[in-house]
Amino acid sequence: MCPPPALTGHGLDTLDEEERVTTRVGIKEVARLAGVSTATVSLVLNDRAAERIPASTQERVRRAALESGYAPNRLARSLRTRRTHTIGLISDRIATTPYAVRMVEAAQETARRHGHLLFLVSTGGDRELEQEAVAALLDQQVDGLVYACMWHRVVTDLPQGLPPGTVFLDGRPAGGGFPAVVPDDRGGAVAAVQHLVDAGHRRIAYVDIDEEPPPEASGLRHQGYLEVLERAGIQADPALHVRGRSDAAGGAEAASRVLDLPADRRPTALFCFNDRIAMGAYAAARRHGLEIPRDLSVVGYDDQQLIAAELDPGLTTVALPHHAMGRWAVEVLLGERERPTQDDGVVLMPCPLIRRESVGPPSVRDPDRRRV
Amino acid sequence: MCPPPALTGHGLDTLDEEERVTTRVGIKEVARLAGVSTATVSLVLNDRAAERIPASTQERVRRAALESGYAPNRLARSLRTRRTHTIGLISDRIATTPYAVRMVEAAQETARRHGHLLFLVSTGGDRELEQEAVAALLDQQVDGLVYACMWHRVVTDLPQGLPPGTVFLDGRPAGGGFPAVVPDDRGGAVAAVQHLVDAGHRRIAYVDIDEEPPPEASGLRHQGYLEVLERAGIQADPALHVRGRSDAAGGAEAASRVLDLPADRRPTALFCFNDRIAMGAYAAARRHGLEIPRDLSVVGYDDQQLIAAELDPGLTTVALPHHAMGRWAVEVLLGERERPTQDDGVVLMPCPLIRRESVGPPSVRDPDRRRV
DNA sequence: TCCGGCTGTTAAACCGATTAAGCACGTGCT
DNA sequence: AGCACGTGCTTAATCGGTTTAACAGCCGGA
The missing domain is CATH 3.40.50.2300 (Response regulator)
Known part of the structure; x- marks a missing residue:
């Protein structure tokens, strides 16, 4: 039990307490507790053990992880695996059309259901901000981008550097080339x-x-x-x-x-x-x-x-299928649903009569x- | 478990082209172009050069960075610096009260203005999802958390493991102990x-x-x-x-x-x-x-x-200061504004008469x- | 006895940045 | 000549994980 030096200066008496609060337990600690190497811990916890590691060892590792409350640092993992399990949603605006917000909520919910987190950026329609947002999100290594509009429209000048898989939501790119979903008005x-x-x-x-x-x-x-x-x-x-x-x-x-x-x-x-x-x-x-x-x-x-x-x-009245569209966009982005190939990649979502x-x-x- | 397509995919002919699209240029490439080490590049681009590095070299590095379109991988940077420049916003719901959405938008805008990105998670008020959200956001190493309610309320059972700096928005924790902002009803x-x-x-x-x-x-x-x-x-x-x-x-x-x-x-x-x-x-x-x-x-x-x-x-009518509250929360979170000490950390935001x-x-x- | 193969595990490279420490070189001083 | 010091950069450790290649030990067969 010789802990690494605490990073904070505010000295408490019990280092133990201080550590609980400030430093999260890492894979090294789990490895030490289970008496194995970090490689083994990684293999076990990622179910890559494939019969090579006996049940007894696996059990030991899992218990150590559980007891120590280990949660992997997703930054570190993502750096290596090149997948962040995050997606970015850029929207021109979210507050104006009250119920278009459902789109964002549906997108978020769908992302969550597939183990992803969603970055939200609303740009107020400002081209420059939009460009910045794309760059910032790509710097964060998001796994994909959703470009959302709050009214069904044709997007004429796209920001530079949109990654190929970007999905358009409630709008379609003038030139085509990206999957898009719009209401069937x-x-x-x-x-x-x-x-x-x-x-x-x-x-x-x-x-x-x-x-x-x-x-x-x-x-x-x-x-x-x-x-x-x-x-x-x-x-x-x-x-x-x-x-x-x-x-x-x-x-x-x-x-x-x-x-x-x-x-x-x-x-x-x-x-x-x-x-x-x-x-x-x-x-x-x-x-x-x-x-x-x-x-x-x-x-x-x-x-x-x-x-x-x-x-x-x-x-x-006729309802706009905001929820269905938000969900569709994220599902396509995450590859859970076939990319549309017909009609330049634009899918029409039905609008039910209420x-x-x-x-x-x-x-x-x-x-x-x-x-x- | 369908593999998400991520940013790569649909192969192009020229590797050159392909590379442009798929592989971002890293600090190593910039270093090579400028004929210096990565350390020097990092020093220069982060303005930590402090007279130690002559203007000529700095110029060379900056030009190399610019010409290659270098943008640092924030994941790698964050891993080292322990700051992700991201914050998480957990809200019970976003679609129900249309204009409460302004709060979220204001929070996002304020985050952006301070160089941060905002993770949005709406939990639908589900305790379990809420708990998961806290964990997921902390795994992502967010710099801070905002806990938002869509109606002014007292939050009785907080999720476990909320980091100390968490700011409450349009609600206040039953036990106090966290900064909070609510409308002055x-x-x-x-x-x-x-x-x-x-x-x-x-x-x-x-x-x-x-x-x-x-x-x-x-x-x-x-x-x-x-x-x-x-x-x-x-x-x-x-x-x-x-x-x-x-x-x-x-x-x-x-x-x-x-x-x-x-x-x-x-x-x-x-x-x-x-x-x-x-x-x-x-x-x-x-x-x-x-x-x-x-x-x-x-x-x-x-x-x-x-x-x-x-x-x-x-x-x-009387307006709810959603925008001001959303902004306040993020500013306090990022330390741009003094944490309130009076009244158990709860700040009342004025509601203007319209x-x-x-x-x-x-x-x-x-x-x-x-x-x- | 020697060798090949299997089992269980690990050392070490790697992801892409930051940063502390240190090295080489020239210069001025004694 | 010898040495301290400033300048201009680099080396290498580090963040916390994943992943590949390999190693130790044992067993069975030739």
């Missing part, structure tokens, strides 16, 4: 609008977002919207495609524009770009004396709990009762 | 209620949350509420302290209970435990034919953007007009 829109068509609606407006340039999701959802109309033999009315700011006020304003149309052209249902716009649509409906879903059906997008579930009546109470059959009310 | 309530008193209100209700056990914040805000009333010489009316579920419906129901009181006891202002409850209070006010702020003033808590800013009229349009002078309307 077109498919989600199809589900939403089909739901309205199935309920009997023929005049369905798309209350789009008004942003320049329009986000990926905007165009894709429009495609889905048009696709369903066409399949249903409904002539799309350009007047029913309106745009508004992405908040309740903007949504109310845009929704009002279609609700103000003459009775024979006025929509009986609204497909809103997102839940905030749908929230505004509720307000507009109220101002037009329309009751949801009796007089007007509304479908949103995003399934933001704070809005969709709290509105009265509950908003039928049915609440904001959709019903079209109203048959007297047009004169339209305003209050 | 009492102070925030004081600001909110004082604001109402200053506007002339005398009958102010506290629409509390109905949870067992009541969260820390509930009691503290109640204290602040009572404190202001007492200072203002207002007799607190127990009937004006009601509780409801923490959502819009619960808030509406609880608010209705006080709005149903006879005119001479009915409050002219509501202080709500949070913004979701305040959202319900808006609905209740509407149903009672009361206009905000003309007939009823409302103050919330949390400043949830999706609610507070979107409501009409905008909700005056003034919007939901507060006005008390109504002088005819009580008979109360219902519509």
